[in-house]
Amino acid sequence: MKLANRVQALTPSSTLAITAKAKALKADGHDVIGLGAGEPDFNTPEYILDAASYAMKQGLTKYTPSGGIPDLKQAISEKFSKDQNLNYKDTQIVVTTGAKHALFTLFQVVLNPGDEVIVPTPYWVSYPEQVKLAEGKPVFAEAKEENGFKITPDQLEAAITPKTKAVIINSPSNPTGMMYSKEELQELGEICLKHDLLIVSDEIYEKLIYSEEKHVSIASLSDDLYKQTVVINGVSKSHSMTGWRIGYAAGDPEIIKAMTSMASHSTSNPTSIAQYAALAAYTTDEHEVNKMKEAFRERLEKLYEWLVEIPGIECVKPKGAFYLFPNVKKASEKNGFESVDAWVEALLEEEKVAVVPGSGFGSPDNIRLSYATSLDQLEEAAKRIKRFVENH
Template sequence: MNLAERVKTLTPSSTLAITAKAKALKAEGHDVIGLGAGEPDFNTPGYILDDAKQAMDAGLTKYTPSGGIVELKQAISEKVKRDQNLSYDNSQIIVTTGAKHALFTLFQVLLNQGDEVIIPTPYWVSYPEQVKLAGGVPVFVKAEETNAFKLTPTQLSEAITEQTKAVILNSPSNPTGTMYTEEELEALGQVCIEKDVLIVSDEIYEKLTYTEEKHVSIASLSEALYEQTVIINGVSKSHAMTGWRIGFALGNEQIIKAMTNMASHSTSNPTSIAQYAALSAYEHDDTEIEEMKKAFHERLEKLYQMITDIPGVSCVKPKGAFYLFPNVKEAAEANGFQTVDEWVEALLEEEKIALVPGSGFGSPDNVRLSYATSLDLLEEAAKRIKRFVEKHQ
């Protein structure tokens, strides 16, 4: 059977591929440590589970409005007002089946054939694929490691053409954990305003930051940037709710209406019970979130030290999310491998450590390590990686 042309260009998710291979080795009885997971290793907080059960018992198991229940929209509105001093009406909010679905739907309603979207590299693996599925053209701009993987205003300005429709900013970032300052966002935002480029601000890791420097939403910096930005967020990372699949988008009423209309013909609505679970997440304080964040911070500090002690490995220290993105090119070459991808594959075969090669994020000299697992496993993983590097020297 001939498949549609639009799916023939898709690149399989490198994160899912490495996870699948690690699971297969585990099933064979191998002692595999998987550091590819992009989700917290904590369970969803108990109060959310309890409220979800109550919603089920109350019969709240039917269709909901395509754009989400009114109560959750209001809770999201109050959340962004509280956290970012931003005001959005319900007509400017859509609740989606995960933040990934929010991004996918946004590109579907935004892009015409040939429209360009600027994507700084390293990037989250689904950005370019979603742009391509919408008929758009991903335009990659290398955010230099020497600049903490941050896009500069000059780079952004030079990449913009008459076909440019949007730029994606992800802060804190997956895979690097880097975070833009208020001043950096203002400078990038000014370029977008001058050249009328929509800003897609992916803020899914906003609650997971580990320095005195706080997350800032670019939409909060001026009225003009508020109008120029669509925010993408959700409860997956902040509340350990990856499987519940609840995200949202905030922005221009016309864009949100188009997204809602499209959702009505694709998903109908986000799962009703998951919406009430997300409502519970935003109705409670952040005490349990802070405990999870504290654990991630402790792991970051210890793992960062262990990884950067390995010969031939360097790493920009992340300020948020739960990933390290070390450069291992020197180690791979010293170990006799032609590419980092080959080095990653050999590491999995010999030491049973599953990392995600940076090539899947547009950065072939790096690897992504998730520290969303126990400190004991992280310490053991670092020991095995060091042993592997030293054995092959």
């Protein structure tokens, strides 16, 4: 049977490919250090586990409203008010089966065939694929390394055509960890307003910031930008709840209503138990979140220090998330490899260190390393990478 064209157009995930190979080597008894993880290595906090257990014992295991339970929507609304001074009513919030599902559903309800979405590179691997699945066209704007992996207003303006429907802003970013400042967001926002573009603001890493800068949501900068923006977020990264699959979108009531209707025909509703767990996450203080953040901060400082000492590796120091995105083009060329992808494959085979090639993120000269693992493992990984570079 011939598969649908939309599926045949998908690009295989480089993240999954390297992870599969690393797992195969581990299964054969090799000491593999995996730096490809896109999730915190901490368990979900105990108070959230307790809330899930309590919900189950109370029989809260049935269908819920498609857009999420009212109490969780209220908690999300209060979180927006406290953190970004944003005010969203229940009708402006939809709870989804993870932030990825929020993005997928959003593109399904706003894009028509041929509509263009501007995707800054480097990008999270699912952005262009989700746009394509909605029969849209991803248009890439290169966020240059020398500009801290951020697109400029001129680049955004140059990428806009009569078919442009939306632009994605991911700050803090996966894979680079970069952040846009309030002033930079304001400039980009003015261009979006000028051309009537929907702003898709992915803020899933907002709680994991290690500089003195504060997270700014572009929706908070003006009434017009508030109306023009759909904010995507969730508890996966902030509360180490990746497997619970709770995300959400907030924005224009008409878009949120359409997303809720579509969810009712796809997932019915987010898992009831996970929603009550997320409710506990948002109605308890952030002590555990801050402890996790401090551990990530220490790891970032150490791993960055170790990496930049390796010949041929250059790295823009990130401000958020839990990734480093070093440029290893010089190292790979000096080591005699035809591409960074080949260098990454050899690193795994010879030194048993799994990193993700930047080609999967639209940046073939870079690699992504996650520091969501112990300091001991990170130090050993850095030693192995250095040995690999020097041996070649």
